[in-house]
Every structure is written in structure tokens, then in C-alpha cells.
Amino acid sequence: xxxxxxxxxxxxxxxxxxxxxxxxxxxxxxxxxxxxxxxxxxxxxxxxxxxxxxxxxxxxxxxxxxxxxxxxxxxxxxxxxxxxxxxxxxxxxxxxxxxxxxxxxxxxxxxxxxxxxxxxxxxxxxxxxxxxxxxxxxxxxxxxxxxxxxxxxxxxxxxxxxxxxxxxxxxxxxxxxxxxxxxxxxxxxxxxxxxxxxxxxxxxxxxxxxxxxxxxxxxxxxxxxxxxxxxxxxxxxxxxxxxxxxxxxxxxxxxxxxxxxxxxxxxxxxxxx
Amino acid sequence: xxxxxxxxxxxxxxxxxxxxxxxxxxxxxxxxxxxxxxxxxxxxxxxxxxxxxxxxxxxxxxxxxxxxxxxxxxxxxxxxxxxxxxxxxxxxxxxxxxxxxxxxxxxxxxxxxxxxxxxxxxxxxxxxxxxxxxxxxxxxxxxxxxxxxxxxxxxxxxxxxxxxxxxxxxxxxxxxxxxxxxxxxxxxxxxxxxxxxxxxxxxxxxxxxxxxxxxxxxxxxxxxxxxxxxxxxxxxxxxxxxxxxxxxxxxxxxxxxxxxxxxxxxx
Numbered sequence: 342x343x344x345x346x347x348x349x350x351x352x353x354x355x356x357x358x359x360x361x362x363x364x365x366x367x368x369x370x371x372x373x374x375x376x377x378x379x380x381x382x383x384x385x386x387x388x389x390x391x392x393x394x395x396x397x398x399x400x401x402x403x404x405x406x407x408x409x410x411x412x413x414x415x416x417x418x419x420x421x422x423x424x425x426x427x428x429x430x431x432x433x434x435x436x437x438x439x440x441x442x443x444x445x446x447x448x449x450x451x452x453x454x455x456x457x458x459x460x461x462x463x464x465x466x467x468x469x470x471x472x473x474x475x476x477x478x479x480x481x482x483x484x485x486x487x488x489x490x491x492x493x494x495x496x497x498x499x500x501x502x503x504x505x506x507x508x509x510x511x512x513x514x515x516x517x518x519x520x521x522x523x524x525x526x527x528x529x530x531x532x533x534x535x536x537x538x539x540x541x542x543x544x545x546x547x548x549x550x551x552x553x554x555x556x557x558x559x560x561x562x563x564x565x566x567x568x569x570x571x572x573x574x575x576x577x578x579x580x581x582x583x584x585x586x587x588x589x590x591x592x593x594x595x596x597x598x599x600x601x602x603x604x605x606x607x608x609x610x611x612x613x614x
Numbered sequence: 615x616x617x618x619x620x621x622x623x624x625x626x627x628x629x630x631x632x633x634x635x636x637x638x639x640x641x642x643x644x645x646x647x648x649x650x651x652x653x654x655x656x657x658x659x660x661x662x663x664x665x666x667x668x669x670x671x672x673x674x675x676x677x678x679x680x681x682x683x684x685x686x687x688x689x690x691x692x693x694x695x696x697x698x699x700x701x702x703x704x705x706x707x708x709x710x711x712x713x714x715x716x717x718x719x720x721x722x723x724x725x726x727x728x729x730x731x732x733x734x735x736x737x738x739x740x741x742x743x744x745x746x747x748x749x750x751x752x753x754x755x756x757x758x759x760x761x762x763x764x765x766x767x768x769x770x771x772x773x774x775x776x777x778x779x780x781x782x783x784x785x786x787x788x789x790x791x792x793x794x795x796x797x798x799x800x801x802x803x804x805x806x807x808x809x810x811x812x813x814x815x816x817x818x819x820x821x822x823x824x825x826x827x828x829x830x831x832x833x834x835x836x837x838x839x840x841x842x843x844x845x846x847x848x849x850x851x852x853x854x855x856x857x858x859x860x861x862x863x864x865x866x867x868x869x870x871x872x873x874x875x876x877x878x879x880x881x
Contacts, residue, residue, distance in 0.1 A: 519698060
């Protein structure tokens with residue numbers, strides 16, 4: 342038997358108005374003005390080309406780096422090495438940070454044990470603990486991944502804990518009153534509810550990871566964007582430095598865009614909470 | 615037949631006030647009541663009278679400070695699917711579709727996907743949402759969401775259905791239609807229903823029995839049986855029942871009992 346109670350007036354929710362897609366005029370204008378000022382600074386010799394080479398020279402350096410490379414590696418190989426380090430660090434840190442965040446968010450004992458550790462690491466600049474990491478892990482790849490990973494740990498753990506804590510009490514109670522065990526509450530309610538904040542934590546962590554990359558690649562690296570920037574800076578090859586900076590920025594932008602797409606596809610409900 | 619029994623139950627909270635000071639709040643005192651399967655018990659009272667605390671006790675979300683709450687003689691120990699709850703804020707899971715929300719209690723019990731689908735379609739048909747089965751939660755209106763919440767609670771196959779002002783946030787028209795739906799669903803399931811509300815008219819229309827709570831601390835000041843839900847299920851029209859002189863007279867008596875204020879002010 343069907344007991345329909347549809348009220349055409351009250352029950353129908355109007356469709357959300359379609360947002361018109363506009364060209365980001367202000368963004369394009371900002372980039373154009375920055376490029377223009379940069380070109381003017383070179384043409385009118387406001388700044389020495391040694392310190393700020395013109396855009397055309399940087400573009401040429403980009404082509405040269407892509408084909409001939411710099412210090413035995415092409416730009417792609419440098420970028421690939423850095424991407425690998427950041428990605429590996431992200432995977433390891435997520436494997437540690439997300440469970441740690443769960444422990445902090447769900448248990449007083451977990452919070453008591455892990456909160457001081459996370460709060461200790463959180464404000465430390467990577468260059469401060471870099472020497473210690475080298476002493477502990479040597480100068481190989483593990484040290485670089487640990488340095489990048491440590492800088493990513495706090496954002497991921499804190500966001501996860503915050504996602505757990507912001508789960509409405511009624512959601513947890515609803516699951517319990519439907520027969521969920523504590524483990525089922527965790528997997529069916531707390532984890533999915535915290536996912537948007539975990540993703541936000543990963544986005545913040547990627548930002549700090551990229552900014553730590555240069556510090557990590559200061560140590561006995563022979564490949565990587567941070568290494569490329571650092572070694573070019575020592576010889577005042579400013580166009581290569583700028584190419585390195587732009588590539589890091591572009592990669593970070595691509596990661597951010599990918600994560601936004603992931604959020605839109607897999608967590609469409611997050612915008613409707 | 616099962617019975618949920620409150621025996622001289624009290625609930626007191628201790629709230630830290632800083633500097634080691636603790637404030638004791640007596641929320642409920644001397645609560646004794648019984649809810650049997652097949653009953654529709656409505657708890658009516660003003661804000662602060664402890665209505666939601668009483669439901670939280672029945673659900674097992676909080677333990678009583680003193681007294682005993684038992685089902686068929688066995689004390690309750692925490693929440694359980696035999697006492698499914700419908701919440702005022704619907705508490706639906708936005709990451710699940712309508713179908714998945716209703717299927718969740720069955721999934722938690724490891725019931726096969728095929729059997730889950732049959733039961734979910736049956737329950738959503740019962741609450742009139744058969745056409746919305748694969749929609750996302752955010753695509754539904756407030757009334758539709760509450761209906762999903764009711765279907766989800768029924769999917770747990772409870773002995774008792776506990777409802778915390780589920781119609782409180784709905785507009786007047788939707789609320790009236792939902793009251794009728796609620797009675798029809800209850801009439802078919804014959805669970806024991808416990809509804810919290812501050813609306814006297816809703817209490818009179820839905821309940822087989824009404825318990826009135828007074829605040830400071832929450833205590834039962836009146837308990838009475840009402841015939842109107844049975845008359846509705848026997849075929850009388852809802853509007854005619856609500857205009858019935860007996861209904862109007864009882865409404866006035868209850869308004870008097872809950873504090874001599876009109877219900878809109880008592881809310």
C-alpha cells in the first residue's frame with residue numbers, strides 16, 4: 342500500500358539557479374599586468390637582467406631545459422623526481438596522519454598521546470629539523486621523503502580530527518540506534534563524514550609539501566626541481582631559477598585542480614551539508 | 615507484545631563551571647511510564663520540560679541517574695535497533711542515496727543485497743517515496759527527508775519507534791499530511807511509537823495516550839488516553855476529527871495542563 346502525501350506546493354524544491362560561467366577577467370588582467378611590468382622592468386632596465394631576465398629569455402630557458410636539460414637531467418626528469426618525492430611523502434603521511442587524526446578525533450587517550458606530538462611538529466620549519474633527519478636517515482631518498490612528509494603530517498592529522506569532531510552527534514546516534522557497532526559507526530558514519538575535511542587537509546598538506554621540496558632537495562640530490570633551482574641560484578642562472586619556480590607552481594596548481602575534480606566527482610554531497 | 619517500562623527514573627546532569635565548581639541540573643524526576651507495542655505514546659510539554667532527555671533515555675543515548683528502564687524486564691544497555699530513532703534534523707547521511715540510507719540498517723545486519731532491495735522498495739513505497747528511491751538526499755524537501763528517516767528507522771525492524779519532534783521544522787500543510795502518513799505507517803507496523811512534540815493538536819491527533827511533562831525538573835503532571843488516532847484509522851477524516859468538539863475541549867484542557875499558554879507560545 343502506498344501512502345502518498347506529496348504536497349505540490351510544499352514538497353517541490355525549486356532547482357538551484359544555474360550559475361553563469363564567466364571569464365575570470367580580473368585573473369587574466371592581473372597576469373597580463375604582471376607580465377607587462379616584468380617586460381617593462383627588463384626593457385627599461387629597472388632591474389638588471391642578471392637578477393630578473395625578461396620573459397622571453399625565461400621562455401627560451403624553458404625550451405632549452407625541456408630538450409637539453411640542466412645538470413645531466415631534462416626538465417621533465419627534474420619534475421618527475423620531485424613529483425615522485427612529494428607523492429611518496431603524501432602517501433606515507435596519509436597512511437600515518439589519517440589514522441592519527443582518527444585517534445585524536447575519537448578518543449581522549451588518542452588525543453592525549455598524539456596531540457602534543459602533532460602540535461610539536463606543526464610549527465617547526467623544515468630547515469630546523471633537516472639536519473637531524475640527515476643524521477637519522479642519511480643523505481639518500483628516505484631523508485628527503487621524511488622531511489617533506491613531516492611537513493605534511495600536521496595538516497592531514499588535524500583536518501582528519503576536525504572532520505571526525507564535526508560529525509553531527511545525531512548522525513552517530515542515528516547509526517547506533519539502527520544497530521551499528523562502534524566499528525560500523527566508524528566505517529559507515531565517521532569516515533565518510535570526515536572525508537571532505539580529510540581532502541582539504543591533503544590539499545593544504547600538498548601546499549606545504551611543495552614548499553618543503555626545495556629544502557629537502559638541498560641535501561645531496563642530483564635531480565629534482567628544488568635541486569635545479571638551488572644549483573642554478575649558486576651560479577646566478579636566474580632564468581633557470583624562474584623556470585623551476587614556475588614549474589613547481591604549475592604542478593601544485595595541477596594537483597589542486599585534480600583534487601577539486603576528485604571532490605566534485607566522489608564527494609558531491611559535501612557542498613550540500 | 616513487548617513493553618518499555620520507566621520505573622521511577624531520574625536524570626541529573628553535572629556541568630563543570632570552571633575552577634572546580636560543578637552545577638547540578640535536575641532534568642527529569644520520578645518518571646514512571648509504560649509503552650507497549652501497539653501504543654502511540656506522545657510526550658507533550660514546554661521547552662525545557664525534559665522531553666528530548668526522556669527520549670534519549672528511552673533510546674539508550676544516556677543512562678538514568680537513578681531508577682530503571684527495561685524492555686520486558688531486561689534493563690536497556692545503550693542504543694539498539696529495537697528502539698530506532700527518527701530525529702528532528704532527520705540525521706540522514708548525505709553521502710548515501712535515499713535507497714542506501716534506508717538500506718543501511720539491513721546492511722548493518724549483513725542482509726543480502728537482493729533482500730535489502732525488496733525491503734527498501736517496500737518501505738519507500740509505504741512512505742510514498744517510491745519514485746525518489748535513487749535520488750540524493752539533498753534533492754529532497756524537508757517533508758520527504760523526514761519520510762526517508764521514518765522508512766530508515768522502520769528498516770531496522772524496531773519494536774519501538776522513537777521520534778524526536780520529526781515534524782517540528784515542517785510547514786503547516788506538510789505537517790498535517792505527515793501526521794496522517796505517520797498514523798497510517800504506525801497503523802500498519804504496529805510498533806510501539808513514542809513521539810516528542812510541543813504541539814497539543816499533534817499530540818491529540820496522533821497519540822493513543824498523552825503524557826504531559828512540566829519543567830523544573832521535568833515530571834509527569836498528566837497522563838490520559840485519547841481516541842482520535844483510532845478514529846482516524848477507522849476511516850474518519852483528519853480535519854473533521856480536529857474540529858470535533860471533544861477534540862477541541864481536550865485541546866483546551868491540555869493547553870491548561872502544560873502551562874496555560876497557547877502552544878505557539880509554549881514552543
